Ligand SMILES: [Zn+2]
């Protein structure tokens with residue numbers, strides 16, 4: 561679906577409703593780039609032209625695959641974004657009021673085509689949390705060996721004791737084991 565809409569079509573119709581898919585394989589967020597589940601987001605947008613402005617409203621829904629911030633496991637994050645914006649076709653920006661206008665989402669616009677993709681991306685980015693957990697009580701990783709404690713809730717770490725004695729940095733335990741194994745094989 562093409563999300564570029566001609567301004568003159570909106571003015572002629574006064575009201576337009578659009579529904580479709582915003583297709584994307586990967587999507588950039590401020591925390592990283594993630595795979596989009598089913599390669600699409602569901603979008604519904606209404607456009608209303610009144611008195612020299614175009615008012616845009618709607619939603620975008622979909623799912624992305626994002627690593628848990630605690631255990632790093634890839635998990636599904638559902639996104640529900642609110643699309644909103646006002647395209648002011650007749651006024652120039654008044655920088656004295658710019659703070660208020662930021663809040664109102666006003667875009668001063670003189671072009672022929674409105675690219676709704678920008679509004680869709682904005683809504684998705686704003687809807688994504690800074691911190692994402694695979695589940696509320698995610699137990700994270702063992703700080704000594706990196707074992708996923710959700711999968712192994714009874715994990716008693718062999719590296720913990722050595723770590724506490726300060727004999728070896730157990731983050732390297734796996735490397736040491738590997739080295740021992742290689743040497744034994746020779
Ligand atoms: Zn997790």
Ligand SMILES: [Zn+2]
Pocket residue numbers: 702703704705706707715716717718719
């Ligand atoms: Zn451990």
